[in-house]
Amino acid sequence: MIDWNLAFLIAGAGYGITISVLLIISVIIWIITLVTKKEKIPK
Amino acid sequence: MLGLYESGYTHLTSGNIAMLLIGAGLIYLGIARKMEPLLLVPIGFGIFMVNLPIAGIMVYTPEGLPALGGLKEIAEGKIGILNLLYYYGLNTELIPLLIFLGVGTLMDFRPTIARPISLIFGATAQLGVFVVFLIAYLSGVFTIKEAACIGIIGGSDGPPTVYLTVVLAPVLLGPITMVAYSYMALVPILQPPVIRLLTTKKERRIMMKPQIRKVSQLELILFPIVVFIVATILVPKCAPLVGMLMFGNLLRVSGVTDRLANAGSILNDILILLLGICVGGLMPAQVFFNPRTLVIIGLAVLAFIFSTAGGLLTAKLINLFLKEKINPIIGAAGVSAIPMAARVAQAEGQKANKKNYLLMHALGPNMAGAIGTALVAGIFMGMLQ
Numbered sequence: 562m563i564d565w566n567l568a569f570l571i572a573g574a575g576y577g578i579t580i581s582v583l584l585i586i587s588v589i590i591w592i593i594t595l596v597t598k599k600e601k602i603p604k
Numbered sequence: 605m606l607g608l609y610e611s612g613y614t615h616l617t618s619g620n621i622a623m624l625l626i627g628a629g630l631i632y633l634g635i636a637r638k639m640e641p642l643l644l645v646p647i648g649f650g651i652f653m654v655n656l657p658i659a660g661i662m663v664y665t666p667e668g669l670p671a672l673g674g675l676k677e678i679a680e681g682k683i684g685i686l687n688l689l690y691y692y693g694l695n696t697e698l699i700p701l702l703i704f705l706g707v708g709t710l711m712d713f714r715p716t717i718a719r720p721i722s723l724i725f726g727a728t729a730q731l732g733v734f735v736v737f738l739i740a741y742l743s744g745v746f747t748i749k750e751a752a753c754i755g756i757i758g759g760s761d762g763p764p765t766v767y768l769t770v771v772l773a774p775v776l777l778g779p780i781t782m783v784a785y786s787y788m789a790l791v792p793i794l795q796p797p798v799i800r801l802l803t804t805k806k807e808r809r810i811m812m813k814p815q816i817r818k819v820s821q822l823e824l825i826l827f828p829i830v831v832f833i834v835a836t837i838l839v840p841k842c843a844p845l846v847g848m849l850m851f852g853n854l855l856r857v858s859g860v861t862d863r864l865a866n867a868g869s870i871l872n873d874i875l876i877l878l879l880g881i882c883v884g885g886l887m888p889a890q891v892f893f894n895p896r897t898l899v900i901i902g903l904a905v906l907a908f909i910f911s912t913a914g915g916l917l918t919a920k921l922i923n924l925f926l927k928e929k930i931n932p933i934i935g936a937a938g939v940s941a942i943p944m945a946a947r948v949a950q951a952e953g954q955k956a957n958k959k960n961y962l963l964m965h966a967l968g969p970n971m972a973g974a975i976g977t978a979l980v981a982g983i984f985m986g987m988l989q
Contacts, residue, residue, distance in 0.1 A: 563741065568742060571984075582835055583972065587724060590823075593830070594717070
């Protein structure tokens with residue numbers, strides 16, 4: 562028997578988690594970029 | 605006379621003949637058309653190997669799965685040499701994981717690091733995976749685990765597709781892998797109509813500076829470490845795939861492990877050879893000529909279309925908030941298929957504006973797509989295994 566709720570839950574949550582994880586990683590990478598740039602300025 | 609009865613000729617079915625033609629077609633595409641030759645040629649020859657009757661190179665269970673066993677079973681004649689490769693290489697998940705390590709040694713994440721927003725396109729371009737998962741499951745033709753494996757074809761990345769299918773639906777490994785790798789080669793045909801349908805000429809003309817910013821060695825080294833730690837904390841089941849990919853990449857960028865990185869890329873070639881022949885070996889006529897295989901072929905096209913649309917529409921959405929607009933075509937490169945999807949973005953950008961050089965910008969989402977698909981495989985495994 563097809564479980565519609567489970568299917569939509571997996572698809573919705575799966576897509577949401579994928580976007581959230583990569584969004585978090587992109588923010589961390591962006592922060593690292595800012596920090597490493599700032600470190601270079603005093604030189 | 606007795607010799608004739610023992611020959612394969614008398615056991616050759618129409619299904620075998622059709623599969624031999626498909627195998628020949630794949631070899632032709634690989635050699636003459638240069639479409640994914642490293643995979644299509646071994647897959648094509650693998651199809652030959654298992655569709656010539658009584659040869660016993662691969663023995664199957666009544667469910668259509670390769671019979672499992674080791675050297676003892678080979679000596680007893682219960683399994684063939686391809687069963688052994690399948691058992692040690694695919695059934696243990698070793699080959700797709702080690703291929704991902706090799707892929708990591710070849711990947712240059714500088715365009716992704718230079719524009720971290722690329723990672724969002726790599727995520728939203730997984731839309732086709734989840735849409736097709738829903739369609740496949742709700743159609744009633746496939747179980748929920750099989751639907752996940754069909755959906756992930758839309759990520760356009762081989763190793764996560766193989767890895768997930770080995771775990772969740774090994775009986776579909778042959779058709780899914782063949783469809784996934786064949787369609788990856790067809791990205792230059794599948795993507796342009798979607799790109800033109802969802803963008804205006806004005807949008808496709810948007811100029812982007814040809815150069816991306818310089819990325820420091822420290823950023824290059826921190827990237828694989830950050831991606832692995834964050835992804836594994838949030839989606840633990842993606843650890844094997846993301847871990848291998850990022851480990852391979854760290855070997856490449858560390859600056860002190862060049863020999864290991866080179867070994868990884870050589871290992872990659874060996875493993876792709878073994879994967880190709882194993883996958884071809886999973887396509888005997890009785891497994892391949894199944895109405896479900898035709899449905900998979902159709903659903904895979906949908907997955908590619910929705911994934912292309914997902915990345916493209918996100919780029920358009922983000923443009924609403926940006927002062928310096930990005931060309932939305934680069935969002936379409938979020939479907940992995942490295943580097944074909946990025947080349948498609950470059951070609952489409954140049955068709956609209958000859959001064960446009962989108963390749964480096966498109967490689968960012970393209971690389972991010974590989975991380976995105978590995979994450980999706982981990983998410984499906986966490987939810988369905």
